[in-house]
Amino acid sequence: MPRAGSNVGLTERAYRIRRHAVRMGQVQGQGYVGQALGIADVLAVCYFHALRYRPDDTLWEGRDRFLLSIGHYAIALYAALIEAGVLPEEELETYGTDDSRMPMSGMAAYTPGMEITGGSLGHGLGIAVGMCLGLKRKRSDSFVYNLLSDGELGEGSTWEATMSAAHHKLDNLIAIVDFNNLQADGPSTAMLSSEPVTDKFEAFGWHAQRVDGNDIEAVRVAFDLARGLKEPRPRVIVCDTRIAKGVPFLESRDIAHFIRVEPHEWTLALDALEKGRPQ
Amino acid sequence: MRLSKFAPRQAVNAGERKTTSAMIASIAPDGIPTRNAPFGQTLARLAHQRPGIVGLTADLAKYTDLHVFAQEYPDRFYQMGMAEQVLMSAAAGLAREGFTPFATTYAVFASRRAYDFICMAIAEENLDVKIVCALPGLTTGYGPSHQATEDIAIFRGMPNLTIIDPCDALDIEQATEAIADHKGPVYMRLLRGKVPLVLDEYDYTFQIGTARLLRDGADVLFISSGLMTMRVLEAAKVLEADRIGCAVLHVPTIKPLDTEAILAAARQPGRLVVVAENHTIIGGLGEGVAALLMREGVTPIFRQIGLPDEFLDAGALPTLHDRYGISTAEIVRRVRTWTE
Numbered sequence: 001m002p003r004a005g006s007n008v009g010l011t012e013r014a015y016r017i018r019r020h021a022v023r024m025g026q027v028q029g030q031g032y033v034g035q036a037l038g039i040a041d042v043l044a045v046c047y048f049h050a051l052r053y054r055p056d057d058t059l060w061e062g063r064d065r066f067l068l069s070i071g072h073y074a075i076a077l078y079a080a081l082i083e084a085g086v087l088p089e090e091e092l093e094t095y096g097t098d099d100s101r102m103p104m105s106g107m108a109a110y111t112p113g114m115e116i117t118g119g120s121l122g123h124g125l126g127i128a129v130g131m132c133l134g135l136k137r138k139r140s141d142s143f144v145y146n147l148l149s150d151g152e153l154g155e156g157s158t159w160e161a162t163m164s165a166a167h168h169k170l171d172n173l174i175a176i177v178d179f180n181n182l183q184a185d186g187p188s189t190a191m192l193s194s195e196p197v198t199d200k201f202e203a204f205g206w207h208a209q210r211v212d213g214n215d216i217e218a219v220r221v222a223f224d225l226a227r228g229l230k231e232p233r234p235r236v237i238v239c240d241t242r243i244a245k246g247v248p249f250l251e252s253r254d255i256a257h258f259i260r261v262e263p264h265e266w267t268l269a270l271d272a273l274e275k276g277r278p279q
Numbered sequence: 280m281r282l283s284k285f286a287p288r289q290a291v292n293a294g295e296r297k298t299t300s301a302m303i304a305s306i307a308p309d310g311i312p313t314r315n316a317p318f319g320q321t322l323a324r325l326a327h328q329r330p331g332i333v334g335l336t337a338d339l340a341k342y343t344d345l346h347v348f349a350q351e352y353p354d355r356f357y358q359m360g361m362a363e364q365v366l367m368s369a370a371a372g373l374a375r376e377g378f379t380p381f382a383t384t385y386a387v388f389a390s391r392r393a394y395d396f397i398c399m400a401i402a403e404e405n406l407d408v409k410i411v412c413a414l415p416g417l418t419t420g421y422g423p424s425h426q427a428t429e430d431i432a433i434f435r436g437m438p439n440l441t442i443i444d445p446c447d448a449l450d451i452e453q454a455t456e457a458i459a460d461h462k463g464p465v466y467m468r469l470l471r472g473k474v475p476l477v478l479d480e481y482d483y484t485f486q487i488g489t490a491r492l493l494r495d496g497a498d499v500l501f502i503s504s505g506l507m508t509m510r511v512l513e514a515a516k517v518l519e520a521d522r523i524g525c526a527v528l529h530v531p532t533i534k535p536l537d538t539e540a541i542l543a544a545a546r547q548p549g550r551l552v553v554v555a556e557n558h559t560i561i562g563g564l565g566e567g568v569a570a571l572l573m574r575e576g577v578t579p580i581f582r583q584i585g586l587p588d589e590f591l592d593a594g595a596l597p598t599l600h601d602r603y604g605i606s607t608a609e610i611v612r613r614v615r616t617w618t619e
Contacts, residue, residue: 108404115375120399126365127400130372130380133357137333138376157364157396164365168357 010216011278013083014044018246018273020079024095024102026266031096031104033261033269034250036076038180038241039147041216043080046145046176050223055085058112065131067116067146069124070178074106077114086113122155124148125175129161132170132234140172143227147176151183153194159204162234166205169232174223175206177238178213201236213239247272297595305473306418306506306596313473314448318411319347321455322381326352332459333373335359336383337366343383343413344471363388367396367410374406379459386412386427386468390434401464402439408464411455415444415468415505416557417586417603422593427468428586431533432562434466441487442533443467444505444556444564448474450531453485461487468505477509483529490537492544496524499614500544500579503555504530504564507584507605511555514610523618526550533564538571545577551617552579557605560585582617584610 021036046066047053054060068077078095081087087101094100101111105119116127128146135142152158165173177197181188189195198208207229211218219239226235244250247269250261261269307313314320326332326348335357340346349356359366363384370380389397389412401408412427419425434442443465445454451474458465481493493508494515501511508529515525528544530537545552545568552572554565565583572578586603600606604613 117399117403120395122364123368123396123400126368126396127372127375129365130369130374131376132372133369134373134376134378137378157368160362160365161368164359164362164369167360 008048009278010044010048010220013048014041014216015246015273015277016083017043017076017079019270020082020089020092021075022247022266022269022273024075024078024092025261027093028096028104029263030260031075032072033075034182034243035073035178035180036079037247037250038243038245039073039076039178039213039239040079040245041214042147042176042178042219042239042241043076045216045219045223047080047084049220050227051145052142053084058086062140062142064142065115065128065144066113067118067124067128067131067144068106068114069116069118069121069146070149070152071105071107071117071119073147073149073178074102074104074114077106078102078111081111081113084113087111121149121152122157125158125161125165128173128175129164129168129170132165132173133168135172143172143174145174145176147178149183150177150179150181150188150194150197151191153177153197154192162201162204162206165234170234171229171232173234174226175234175236177236178241179238180241180243182243197238198236205233207231207233207235208238209236210238210240213241214245246276297598306470307473307475312476314476315473316344316347316471317448317451317474318455318469318471319344321452323348323351325456325459326355329379329459331377331379332381333357333378334381334383335366335370335373337361337363337388339384339413342385342471343411343469345381345383348381363393364396367393367408368400370408371396371400371404371406374401374408379407379409381409381411383411383413383469385425386415386430387425389466390427390430394433397440397464397466398437402437405439405463407462409458409467410465411467411469413469413471417591417599417605418470418506418557418596420594420596420599423590426591428559428591429562430468431558431564435534435562435567439464440534441465443487443531444533445470445485445531446505446508446529447478448476449478449483450485454531457485457487470506475509477512485531488532488535488537490528490530490532490540492540493527493529494525496526498523498550498618499525500547500550500552501525501527501555502530502541502544502552502564502568503527504533505557507555507557510605510607510610513607514614517607517611518614521615523614525614530564533567536567536571541568541571542575542577545572545579550579551582551614553582553584553614553617555584555605555610558585559588561588582613584613
């Protein structure tokens with residue numbers, strides 16, 4: 001477990017995940033960097049507090065499974081996997097290029113640590129249901145995490161899976177919803193609102209929490225609660241995040257779903273991150 | 280041609296009028312030997328030897344013969360409810376954890392509703408999921424909501440997916456075993472309930488990707504899959520009495536096609552080639568064979584027997600099989616016309 005014996009704090013991990021993501025964006029000149037910056041705190045808690053895994057053996061049977069159903073967030077997960085030591089840092093230079101192990105949209109066959117191919121939204125939670133059933137058959141105590149987005153809650157298949165997980169009492173399932181209220185055509189709540197989102201999960205039989213996804217301590221507490229809960233129910237943690245968090249001039253940009261950044265701005269973004277770096 | 284539901288119907292031959300059958304009409308005519316639930320029985324038997332086999336269904340265990348497995352192995356059976364998308368993605372998840380899931384539903388729901396989930400969660404990952412679906416083609420009188428007349432056309436374009444269209448109980452039993460052995464995703468069309476047994480009279484064993492010449496003949500070459508193989512075998516006997524010699528090449532694997540066997544049979548000169556399938560003539564075995572023959576420069580006189588490019592009527596199955604040209608009598612009539 002990489003966190004054992006490490007004295008690097010979660011906020012520093014989150015900072016580094018953001019920096020890796022921005023540097024990958026810099027290589028490509030574009031990308032879903034806003035989402036990566038927004039979810040970095042949650043990923044820091046996942047990879048340096050909650051998940052059990054072995055960086056050098058990503059198929060270790062005893063690992064917790066982390067499913068990224070939102071394939072376009074791949075840059076965020078690559079950044080976390082680099083920080084976790086699963087992928088070498090030099091490789092971030094290859095992000096999105098020909099023959100790279102890090103394609104623009106996350107695919108299981110390409111990347112160690114990428115459990116599923118997630119580009120078509122609404123698949124992750126259903127696969128998680130099957131994996132949880134399988135882990136129970138094997139008497140495994142591993143958890144399955146599925147990072148979804150608020151926009152993905154518009155896919156009906158997600159709610160089939162939500163019902164199914166409760167029906168099968170999948171207490172080894174933890175869904176994380178990145179609620180950044182932004183999808184391709186505009187604010188998620190203006191596209192197809194999923195609010196009140198925790199009420200919906202609770203009505204479907206889940207244990208639901210909602211936290212500020214950029215408050216690392218709050219996220220950590222929520223993960224501990226979700227893992228430790230002694231109830232035969234699946235768990236969801238809805239994380240309200242701010243797109244482009246940590247880079248103020250991008251946070252305030254209108255079109256933030258797929259950020260195009262002027263070449264000189266990447267350096268400015270790295271500077272902004274550095275300024276906010278924990279001491 | 281569909282009758283308007285507003286047009287008054289004439290009670291023709293009221294005394295003999297056939298009624299719409301139950302959801303799944305038996306395709307076995309009276310007096311023919313059958314076996315009950317060949318898929319369910321075989322899967323239950325296989326599960327005994329293979330602890331990795333699990334079964335899932337979307338509220339259709341009894342109608343896909345999976346209930347036989349479910350009764351024997353209740354703890355290895357997952358009832359997913361009426362939710363085909365999570366049926367397929369959960370099967371993918373179980374396969375990811377090392378199990379061999381058999382997922383069952385009706386062919387319409389797998390192909391039309393759950394396509395993306397089969398494609399991206401299962402096929403793209405080349406996972407070991409077996410999708411076994413009842414009511415293929417025209418095997419129910421319930422109308423287009425339940426008639427999977429285009430399932431093969433939908434699935435043929437999906438990379439990695441093996442497609443099986445077995446003919447009878449023997450074929451289903453052997454195919455079930457073969458697909459359990461096969462590494463990778465499979466879509467199998469299923470005849471359920473009392474399924475005719477016809478191939479036991481021939482020297483036949485099922486093998487994935489292998490077509491079998493069941494009989495030879497000089498005038499017509501039938502290339503067929505699924506239940507149409509038993510129909511063309513019957514038709515061949517009738518036509519033989521007319522001195523029309525018919526060969527029958529059974530092609531239970533639609534993908535990958537046994538190109539060698541098809542080409543070898545179709546290359547024999549002087550024979551009319553008739554592809555017969557329980558599927559729309561668009562995008563199924565017929566067009567697959569036609570494209571293969573064209574690519575290889577083999578150009579016999581070519582005919583297709585299959586369902587028309589229409590949404591089909593509701594009604595009694597024997598009536599519909601006659602109406603749409605896939606009954607034995609209709610096959611005989613058409614071949615006589617074509618060979619005149």
